[in-house]
Amino acid sequence: MKVAVCLKRVPDTTTKIVIGSDGKSIDENGVKFVPNPYDEYALEEAIALKERAGAGETVVYSLGGDSSQETIRTALAMGIDRGVLLQGAGSADGFEVAKTFAAELKGGGFDLVLFGKLAVDDYNMQVGPMTAELLGVPCITTVAHLTLANGAIEAEREIEGGIEVCTCSMPAVLTIDKGLNTPRLPSLKGIMAAKKKPLEVRPVHVGVGTLMVSSLTLPPERLAGRIVGEGPDAVPALVSLLRTEAKVL
Amino acid sequence: MTAILAVLEQRSGAIRKVSHEVLAAARALADAMGGGTTVDAAVLGGDTLDGVAALGPAGADRVLVAKRGDFALYNPDGYAATLAEAGKSYAVLVLAATATGRDLAPRIAARMGVACATDVTAMGVEGGGISATRPVYAGKALQRVVLSGKPAILSVRPNTFAAGSFGKPGTVADLAVPPFTARVTVKEIKAPAQAALDVTEASIVVSGGRGLKEPANFKLIEDLAQAFGNAAVGASRAVVDAGWREHGAQVGQTGKTVAPGLYIAVGISGAIQHLAGMRTSKVIVAINKDKDAPIFKVADYGIVGDLFEIVPRLTEAVKKVRAEQ
Numbered sequence: 001m002k003v004a005v006c007l008k009r010v011p012d013t014t015t016k017i018v019i020g021s022d023g024k025s026i027d028e029n030g031v032k033f034v035p036n037p038y039d040e041y042a043l044e045e046a047i048a049l050k051e052r053a054g055a056g057e058t059v060v061y062s063l064g065g066d067s068s069q070e071t072i073r074t075a076l077a078m079g080i081d082r083g084v085l086l087q088g089a090g091s092a093d094g095f096e097v098a099k100t101f102a103a104e105l106k107g108g109g110f111d112l113v114l115f116g117k118l119a120v121d122d123y124n125m126q127v128g129p130m131t132a133e134l135l136g137v138p139c140i141t142t143v144a145h146l147t148l149a150n151g152a153i154e155a156e157r158e159i160e161g162g163i164e165v166c167t168c169s170m171p172a173v174l175t176i177d178k179g180l181n182t183p184r185l186p187s188l189k190g191i192m193a194a195k196k197k198p199l200e201v202r203p204v205h206v207g208v209g210t211l212m213v214s215s216l217t218l219p220p221e222r223l224a225g226r227i228v229g230e231g232p233d234a235v236p237a238l239v240s241l242l243r244t245e246a247k248v249l
Numbered sequence: 250m251t252a253i254l255a256v257l258e259q260r261s262g263a264i265r266k267v268s269h270e271v272l273a274a275a276r277a278l279a280d281a282m283g284g285g286t287t288v289d290a291a292v293l294g295g296d297t298l299d300g301v302a303a304l305g306p307a308g309a310d311r312v313l314v315a316k317r318g319d320f321a322l323y324n325p326d327g328y329a330a331t332l333a334e335a336g337k338s339y340a341v342l343v344l345a346a347t348a349t350g351r352d353l354a355p356r357i358a359a360r361m362g363v364a365c366a367t368d369v370t371a372m373g374v375e376g377g378g379i380s381a382t383r384p385v386y387a388g389k390a391l392q393r394v395v396l397s398g399k400p401a402i403l404s405v406r407p408n409t410f411a412a413g414s415f416g417k418p419g420t421v422a423d424l425a426v427p428p429f430t431a432r433v434t435v436k437e438i439k440a441p442a443q444a445a446l447d448v449t450e451a452s453i454v455v456s457g458g459r460g461l462k463e464p465a466n467f468k469l470i471e472d473l474a475q476a477f478g479n480a481a482v483g484a485s486r487a488v489v490d491a492g493w494r495e496h497g498a499q500v501g502q503t504g505k506t507v508a509p510g511l512y513i514a515v516g517i518s519g520a521i522q523h524l525a526g527m528r529t530s531k532v533i534v535a536i537n538k539d540k541d542a543p544i545f546k547v548a549d550y551g552i553v554g555d556l557f558e559i560v561p562r563l564t565e566a567v568k569k570v571r572a573e574q
């Protein structure tokens with residue numbers, strides 16, 4: 001079982017967002033970066049699949065600057081065999097990112113390529129399925145339940161008001177949702193071993209594409225609300241406001 | 250002539266409510282583009298389809314229909330192949346940012362070799378391209394992008410664009426389906442154990458948190474939702490992780506993003522990750538016994554006090570108002 005995982009380095013979800021001086025990106029000063037949370041489920045799945053198969057290889061790819069090496073080491077500490085840093089600037093245009101991954105993964109002989117369902121910074125939700133299209137392989141997105149048997153995949157994805165049961169064959173691309181597994185924490189032994197695992201750095205050039213960021217702004221503050229009252233006696237006042245002022249009842 | 254293609258969705262042969270929002274959004278963009286830009290609607294479905302006649306009045310100049318047995322359920326490769334082919338005649342493709350639209354939009358974009366903007370909350374025209382505003386960093390910032398590809402492909406966030414009525418009939422034509430290889434098959438749609446209205450689709454969401462103390466008390470939340478008639482039940486991650494509610498009900502950064510007309514948070518503290526999923530709701534009500542709970546900072550209306558006393562009273566009051574209407 002040969003599995004690749006695409007792992008993105010993103011700001012920690014509790015980060016307070018400050019707009020950078022270019023007005024198009026965030027100010028990274030003092031921001032703590034972490035592995036994209038959904039990608040951690042993908043990493044766990046890759047490691048577990050190889051363990052279950054008893055043989056194979058797991059490889060993590062990240063597109064970004066040198067600081068992404070630290071993120072890759074975290075994956076190696078969890079148990080991924082080796083890492084590749086595609087050294088270059090990412091892009092808001094998910095298609096350009098997908099082209100970069102497709103070029104890299106093509107001919108890699110992977111049975112599965114795993115992505116997170118979305119990156120919590122850009123919320124694009126597109127690099128996985130786009131890469132699959134470019135590679136010409138089946139793709140199931142937002143997988144929350146997975147069964148593999150004899151090269152056949154059955155996956156469940158949550159849709160509005162139900163669960164879609166999908167099947168395809170391998171090789172395939174899957175994007176992973178929360179709930180598929182519980183990612184393991186790197187052990188001390190894993191952290192030591194990670195230092196010696198191969199991490200290749202390969203410069204890449206990401207194209208300009210057809211999507212340009214024109215601005216990044218903070219959302220308008222919600223107007224300060226009001227406390228209608230205390231306890232059950234405030235209910236009539238609330239109901240009346242919902243009817244006459246908010247007009248939602 | 251410039252034209253926009255609105256990609257609609259059906260479930261069990263009925264056009265989905267969100268598709269009327271997509272049509273209205275496409276119609277508004279057509280007006281912004283000017284020059285008599287027209288809007289076509291594409292519907293891909295099985296052998297029976299209801300609601301096609303209503304699509305003209307909902308904003309479509311022309312409705313293009315592809316009916317086939319293997320299109321009754323979502324067919325990722327077949328839908329993508331059909332729309333990538335049809336898309337060649339359009340300046341813009343608009344989809345819904347639903348489970349289907351989020352899966353489909355990037356596939357069409359990749360097949361057509363252009364970018365796509367997902368989860369869009371506003372659209373317009375900027376410097377010869379199509380501009381789109383989209384929440385990023387869990388709604389903590391708004392990114393404005395300009396798409397210069399032909400076509401520009403966008404998916405719009407549900408509950409953001411109001412469906413409209415344009416009072417004219419549209420014409421209906423066939424949508425051609427090119428040959429394709431179905432690499433992925435959708436076998437079936439399983440109903441969830443707690444079958445209910447989905448939080449992303451409801452115009453009212455009532456959510457409960459750890460303040461409810463134990464799972465059985467979610468009955469209070471269900472009763473309040475029921476009193477509104479058309480409300481969905483949501484939950485904080487704390488109670489989903491504790492196994493009180495299904496993952497599908499979770500609102501927040503690692504759950505769903507909702508933007509209903511009314512969001513009621515009961516016994517939810519309002520952690521930043523919860524706010525990420527509901528802060529763009531039009532009206533927010535909070536019920537919490539802690540007057541300093543962060544949820545009150547985003548709530549339009551709050552009641553401080555014990556939910557076990559307040560919620561039953563609110564349920565009764567809502568029932569009474571609705572009975573009088």
Ligand SMILES: Cc1cc2nc3c(=O)[nH]c(=O)nc-3n(C[C@H](O)[C@H](O)[C@H](O)COP(=O)(O)OP(=O)(O)OC[C@H]3O[C@@H](n4cnc5c(N)ncnc54)[C@H](O)[C@@H]3O)c2cc1C
Binds near residue numbers: 461487518519539557
């Ligand atoms: C990476 C990450 C992602 C996350 N994603 C999400 C997410 O998607 N969604 C999410 O919700 N959370 C998410 N969280 C968790 C989040 O940080 C909070 O822990 C969680 O939202 C708290 O849930 P709660 O408000 O139900 O519980 P608590 O924080 O325990 O709040 C319970 C509230 O109930 C009130 N209360 C208690 N008793 C009563 C009573 N009798 N009457 C009235 N009020 C009462 C209390 O005053 C309190 O404010 C995430 C966390 C992390 C680290």
Ligand SMILES: Nc1ncnc2c1ncn2[C@@H]1O[C@H](COP(=O)(O)O)[C@@H](O)[C@H]1O
Binds near residue numbers: 094122123
């Ligand atoms: N720069 C990147 N490096 C590595 N993986 C990435 C990168 N950008 C996106 N991905 C992968 O694509 C998934 C979806 O990202 P997105 O389409 O940007 O929401 C992420 O969860 C990652 O698995």
